[in-house]
Amino acid sequence: MIFSKRERYIFMATIVVVAILLLDRFVVTPLFEQSGAAQQQLASLSHTLESEQLLLQRQHQMSQKWDAMRASGLEMDAATAESQLLHIYRQWSSEAGLTLISLKPVRPNEGKYLREVILQASSTGSMKAVSRFLWLAETAKTPVRIKQLQLGSRKDGADDLSLTVTLSTLYVAQETTPAKELAMKTKTQEP
Amino acid sequence: MMKFGRNMGVLVREGSITLVEVHYSGGKTKVRRAAELAFPTGDAAQSAQAIRQFLQEYKFSARRCVVALEGRFLVAMEKLLPPDAVDEVVNILNLAAEREFGTDREHLTFDYLGPWTTAKGTAVQLVAVSSPVLEQIVTALRGAGLQVTAVTSIGPALSGITLTSPEEKAVLLRITDNGSEIILKDGERIVLVRWLPVIINEEEISTSLNLLCGEIRRACTAFPDGDAQSVWIWEKDGNENLLHEISSRLALPVKRWEIPNVNFVQDSASGISDSRTAAVLAWTARRGTLSNDFLHSRLAAPPKQFITRPMLWTVAAAVVVFAVLIFWRAGLYKNHSRILAMQNQLEIMKPAVQTAKELVARVEMARGWYDRRPPTLECLRELTLAFPENGLVWLTSLTFGEDLLGVCAGRADDEQSILELLDKLRAGKAFSQIKPQYLRQGGTGSSGSVSFAFSFRFEPGGEQ
Numbered sequence: 177m178i179f180s181k182r183e184r185y186i187f188m189a190t191i192v193v194v195a196i197l198l199l200d201r202f203v204v205t206p207l208f209e210q211s212g213a214a215q216q217q218l219a220s221l222s223h224t225l226e227s228e229q230l231l232l233q234r235q236h237q238m239s240q241k242w243d244a245m246r247a248s249g250l251e252m253d254a255a256t257a258e259s260q261l262l263h264i265y266r267q268w269s270s271e272a273g274l275t276l277i278s279l280k281p282v283r284p285n286e287g288k289y290l291r292e293v294i295l296q297a298s299s300t301g302s303m304k305a306v307s308r309f310l311w312l313a314e315t316a317k318t319p320v321r322i323k324q325l326q327l328g329s330r331k332d333g334a335d336d337l338s339l340t341v342t343l344s345t346l347y348v349a350q351e352t353t354p355a356k357e358l359a360m361k362t363k364t365q366e367p
Numbered sequence: 368m369m370k371f372g373r374n375m376g377v378l379v380r381e382g383s384i385t386l387v388e389v390h391y392s393g394g395k396t397k398v399r400r401a402a403e404l405a406f407p408t409g410d411a412a413q414s415a416q417a418i419r420q421f422l423q424e425y426k427f428s429a430r431r432c433v434v435a436l437e438g439r440f441l442v443a444m445e446k447l448l449p450p451d452a453v454d455e456v457v458n459i460l461n462l463a464a465e466r467e468f469g470t471d472r473e474h475l476t477f478d479y480l481g482p483w484t485t486a487k488g489t490a491v492q493l494v495a496v497s498s499p500v501l502e503q504i505v506t507a508l509r510g511a512g513l514q515v516t517a518v519t520s521i522g523p524a525l526s527g528i529t530l531t532s533p534e535e536k537a538v539l540l541r542i543t544d545n546g547s548e549i550i551l552k553d554g555e556r557i558v559l560v561r562w563l564p565v566i567i568n569e570e571e572i573s574t575s576l577n578l579l580c581g582e583i584r585r586a587c588t589a590f591p592d593g594d595a596q597s598v599w600i601w602e603k604d605g606n607e608n609l610l611h612e613i614s615s616r617l618a619l620p621v622k623r624w625e626i627p628n629v630n631f632v633q634d635s636a637s638g639i640s641d642s643r644t645a646a647v648l649a650w651t652a653r654r655g656t657l658s659n660d661f662l663h664s665r666l667a668a669p670p671k672q673f674i675t676r677p678m679l680w681t682v683a684a685a686v687v688v689f690a691v692l693i694f695w696r697a698g699l700y701k702n703h704s705r706i707l708a709m710q711n712q713l714e715i716m717k718p719a720v721q722t723a724k725e726l727v728a729r730v731e732m733a734r735g736w737y738d739r740r741p742p743t744l745e746c747l748r749e750l751t752l753a754f755p756e757n758g759l760v761w762l763t764s765l766t767f768g769e770d771l772l773g774v775c776a777g778r779a780d781d782e783q784s785i786l787e788l789l790d791k792l793r794a795g796k797a798f799s800q801i802k803p804q805y806l807r808q809g810g811t812g813s814s815g816s817v818s819f820a821f822s823f824r825f826e827p828g829g830e831q
Contacts, residue, residue: 199688207695214702221709228713228720235723238730245733289729310744319736321769322743328764346736 249318250346254283257347258293264318265297265343272308274301274339291349294323296342302335309339319346373399375432375513376649378521378641379504381439381545382406386422387645388429389653396650400427401642411503415510422511432513433652434504435521435645436661438541438548438562440496442475445558445589448482448489456482460493460666467493474498478664480523483556492557494520496661505662515662516652521644522548522560523658524651529599529624536590538583538617539624541601542567542609543641547579549586551595559589567609576609580616599624601644741769746825749797750775759784767825774804776820782806785819792823800824 179187251257258281269276282294301309306327313322326340372392378385388400402425407417446463448456456479464477476498481491501518508515522541531537531552539550547565551558563586565579587595598617600610601624614621651657659665674682713720746767754760760779767773779785785806792798804820 203692207692207699211695211699211702214699214706217706218702218709221706221713225709225713228716231723231727232716232719235719235726238723238726241730242726242733245730245737248737250733289725290732307744307747310747314740314742314744319733321736321740323741323769325743325767326764327766329762332763344736346733 245319246348250348252348254291254293254347257345258283258295260318261293261295261320261343261345264316264320265295268309268312268316269297269299272301272312273305274299274309287349289348289350290346292344292346294342294344296340298338298340300330300336300338303337304335306337306339309341313341313343320344373429373431374516374649374653375427375429376645376647376652377432377434377508377513378437378645378648379406379434379440380437380543380641385641385645386425386427386432387642387649388427389646389649391653396646398642398646400425401645402427403641407507411506411510414503414507418507418511418513422513430512430514431516432508433516433648433657434508434518435524435648436496436501436504436518437543438520438522438560439546439564440500441520441522441560441562442495443480443492443560446479446491446493447485447487448491450488456489456491457666460491463493464495464666468495476501476661476664477666478659478661479666480557480560480658485556490556492523492560494523494560494659496520501661517657517660518662519648519652519657519659520560520661521648522550523557524648525601525624525644526550526552526557527656527658528647528651528654531597531599536594536596538587538595538598538619539601540583540598540613541624541644549583551586551589553590559586561586572612576612576616580613583617595619597622741767741771742825742827743767745827746771746773749795749825753792753795753797754788755784760788771825771827772800772822773825774820774822776818779817779819782817785817789821797826798823799826 249260251260262279262281265279266276277298277300278296280296282296284292284294286292299309310322310325313320321344323342323344325342326338328338330336330338373388373390376387376389378387383403383405385403386401387398390397390399402421404418404421407414409417444467446460448459460477460479464472464475468475474497475495477493477495479491479493482489483491496518505515505518522539525541526539529537529539529552531539531554533554535552535554537552539552541548541550545566547563547567549559549561549563563579563582565575565582567579568575583598595617596619598613598619598621600613600621602609610621610623747765750762750765754762759781760777762775762777764776765773779788789801789803792801801821801823804822806817806819808817
């Protein structure tokens with residue numbers, strides 16, 4: 177079969193177009209997709225790696241903080257924590273000048289590593305005594321926080337207030353990895 | 368054009384070849400070696416071997432050679448082309464060769480002499496030699512280690528450097544032992560090339576000269592008006608008597624056919640038949656003035672290009688595309704390698720990261736019992752500052768939780784004071800989500816006739 181020049185050009189153009197389409201379908205597009213996916217994965221992994229490296233860098237600092245917390249009265253069992261909380265409350269009430277009415281400790285047993293011991297306490301006293309108590313609670317070195325505060329006046333026109341406060345303290349229910357050991361590991365990994 | 372210091376002229380005659388080595392130095396042309404060899408019979412390899420031994424025996428050192436065939440190997444015919452057909456010479460002559468020689472054309476190698484412009488148009492001499500003969504000679508010489516640079520025909524080659532007058536109608540006659548070659552020149556134009564199988568016999572010289580002159584006269588009819596003006600004779604022995612005899616028979620002036628301005632220093636060429644002819648051939652080849660070359664014929668079809676331009680472009684484009692794809696794929700492979708390395712690193716770091724995460728989570732949680740306690744005192748302070756000092760509004764109860772949400776209940780002398788208090792709280796930044804819960808009359812006594820309650824959210828760090 178002899179092709180004319182025009183037919184030969186058409187044939188060649190067809191071949192070129194088909195070749196380009198096949199190249200695009202089976203080579204270029206898959207390569208684009210793979211390239212895009214790889215870039216995305218690379219960016220994601222890079223971000224993860226960076227954040228995890230930062231986390232490991234923070235580990236030493238956090239370990240020191242954890243040690244300080246443990247040293248400041250973070251107890252290892254519920255009974256000791258409860259005893260410590262009752263003792264502290266009595267001490268603060270006495271120091272502030274509040275009159276203790278009732279105390280009710282509760283152990284919710286929630287949380288895996290750290291758990292709370294809660295103390296619901298009622299007392300009466302002047303505004304100054306209440307303020308002093310609250311200041312002591314907020315600036316304590318032991319792990320104590322005011323979960324709820326109810327303040328009411330007992331008599332109109334008199335400095336006589338009732339204070340119902342829910343205090344909470346923490347204790348360590350399960351120590352996964354000793355913080356000291358972690359800190360040592362981190363130190364040895366550092367150049 | 369050959370510019371080297373030495374070359375060889377090889378004159379091929381029937382049954383023998385004459386080889387001459389010519390050296391060029393200091394403007395002098397020296398014939399250093401000349402020898403005649405009976406052309407070896409047998410196949411090409413045997414011929415080549417014989418020639419090689421011959422060259423070694425006579426200590427030929429040149430390797431480049433030009434070959435000239437005697438007129439007996441040549442077929443020539445004049446062709447007149449239409450005016451302005453110079454560009455189409457090759458096509459026209461190929462057609463003419465096909466028409467003239469038919470199927471024999473396949474066994475012939477063609478070239479042409481000319482072209483020359485005449486009154487009737489463009490004239491050329493179509494010349495041909497037997498392809499098998501040509502191949503046999505070239506193969507044998509190449510097999511002997513020679514580099515054959517050109518194959519020409521001796522008569523036209525010599526006539527090309529003969530200084531005949533521009534308007535002169537000359538008969539060039541090369542007399543050899545086994546025949547004569549006649550070339551008719553009309554100025555520069557070669558009108559006829561013919562081999563005359565007339566041997567000049569010393570014993571019957573008169574008869575043979577008559578025969579030769581008769582052939583010359585017949586050949587001269589090829590001139591447009593049938594008349595020649597001079598005869599140039601190339602003859603090896605310098606026989607003046609022979610020239611005189613021919614001149615008297617043809618009634619034309621006879622000149623010795625010499626190559627002007629060439630002074631050959633004959634070192635060792637004496638006694639070798641046609642050594643001068645072969646030497647002039649070598650010198651002509653060095654000057655680059657060969658009349659034709661069957662080895663590089665102008666009529667030969669141009670060698671078929673295996674790689675055409677579109678093919679080259681296609682291959683180049685394919686190579687570029689392939690290179691880009693390879694480069695791209697290499698980049699992708701590099702990225703995959705980096706991904707794998709990162710994944711490995713993350714896998715190695717995983718236990719340490721898990722432990723660190725747990726530690727951080729514990730510390731973050733515990734901070735709520737240390738430095739991130741709910742700011743109860745700060746909330747009470749901001750509330751106290753928000754209330755008016757004139758005592759028109761006061762609180763009776765306050766509830767505040769660790770979620771920073773609180774509820775205030777109190778009393779006031781009038782609603783206006785309560786609304787002003789709420790507006791003040793809203794205007795400040797310390798509290799948000801201030802929502803009145805109730806506002807009602809019904810207080811007892813002279814003061815605090817209006818009771819109210821509202822909820823809020825404390826914003827630590829905000830100021831009234």
